[in-house]
Amino acid sequence: MKKTKIYGLSAALLCVSVLPAAFAEGTDTTELTEEQQYQAWAESFLSEISPQKGTITLPGGIATLEVPENFYYLSPEDSARVLVEAWGNPEDELNLGMLFPANYSPLDMAAWGVTIDYEAEGYVSDEDAADIDYGDLLKEMQGDTRDISKERVKMGYEPIELVGWATPPSYDPANHKLYWAKEIKFGDADENTLNYNVRVLGRQGVLVMNFVANMSQLGEIEASRDEVLALANFNDGNKYSDFNPEYDKVAAYGIGGLIAGKALAKTGFLAAALILLKKFWFIILLPFIWLKNLIFRKKDA
Incomplete structure (x- = not known):
């Protein structure tokens, strides 16, 4: 299964005041502005997820995705991080993953996804x-x-x-x-x-x-x-x-x-x-x- 890192990062900010608690607790941000705090968190976040392309068998093995170059797939675990940490949804059961258009990272303001x-x-x-x-x-x-x-x-x-x-x-x-x-x-x-x-x-x-x-x-x-x-x-x-x-x-x-x-x-x-x-x-x-x-x-x- 081919994996491809996505490096695009929007300069536009999300709601900086709700940075994930895990990052806030594990990193000294006292010397950083809110914008710098978000930028540091965003870079760390994107480095920890693994976009995938090509033939992907979904968890459970009942269905397959053929992900072209203009899309990428995130695993259930990575998708949960996007939905909860980045997009502010409540925690829920893991789904089978998500699809995203390749011209966006999950943190871009114009990004959209498919659960x-x-x-x-x-x-x-x-x-x-x-x-x-x-x-x-x-x-x-x-x-x-x-x-x-x-x-x-x-x-x-x-x-x-x-x-x-x-x-x-x-x-x-x-x-x-x-x-x-x-x-x-x-x-x-x-x-x-x-x-x-x-x-x-x-x-x-x-x-x-x-x-x-x-x-x-x-x-x-x-x-x-x-x-x-x-x-x-x-x-x-x-x-x-x-x-x-x-x-x-x-x-x-x-x-x-x-x-x-x-x-x-x-x-x-x-x-x-x-x-x-x-x-x-x-x-x-x-x-x-x-x-x-x-x-x-x-x-x-």
């Missing part, structure tokens, strides 16, 4: 893909979001609004890959939040890839999306076409369920409060009620 996870929820049937009215689904999700926003305010959080599709859902039935993006507004924030999702369907679950970026970066994300979609694939034995109905588990939802937030079914509405965001921001996940409504509506029909 990678796997959800072994079973084989997701795509039989409903052609029948989904995404306009109707959006209206329902917006209504549910208004209800959830009221609960957030009661809990002391800022209100949330699902503005609309930043990119409408699109499913590729030949390659069993799906993407969509939502534009979300939190409180009185000057810039809306981008929640961009990619899903790769497999025999026993779904490869989950989420872009961690700002709304202003939508054009750049759109330009890179197809390449990101193409570089991730399940290995033999785990592909969608390997599904055996006699032995394999079938998920309780279809394509509509993925878009409606089926991942929250395991944790419930209140527990699933956050997903990863860049630069010390946080975003609520797709609410469980979207999935619940979709599933119960299907049962009633």
Whole structure:
């Protein structure tokens, strides 16, 4: 597996006042300005992570990435450091790593990344893909979001609004890959939040890839999306076409369920409060009620 160090370092500062505690405790910074402290920490941080390119088998061995020269991959451990130490997210379980565009280091202000996870929820049937009215689904999700926003305010959080599709859902039935993006507004924030999702369907679950970026970066994300979609694939034995109905588990939802937030079914509405965001921001996940409504509506029909 080829490893390539990334040397780019933005001169722009993040929030200097929240330098990682480990660096602050282990280094004498009393003679340094805040900018110098950040610069020293940033150089140390970048020297300790190991970007990788080429063929990468993801942890667990079920899928492989073919990372081209214009991207790089970080291991789960390195990705956790980026998400927590550099981007200010709370600690969580390790994912399967992250992808980054090669023209950015993780510390560049304009940097964006793609988190990678796997959800072994079973084989997701795509039989409903052609029948989904995404306009109707959006209206329902917006209504549910208004209800959830009221609960957030009661809990002391800022209100949330699902503005609309930043990119409408699109499913590729030949390659069993799906993407969509939502534009979300939190409180009185000057810039809306981008929640961009990619899903790769497999025999026993779904490869989950989420872009961690700002709304202003939508054009750049759109330009890179197809390449990101193409570089991730399940290995033999785990592909969608390997599904055996006699032995394999079938998920309780279809394509509509993925878009409606089926991942929250395991944790419930209140527990699933956050997903990863860049630069010390946080975003609520797709609410469980979207999935619940979709599933119960299907049962009633």
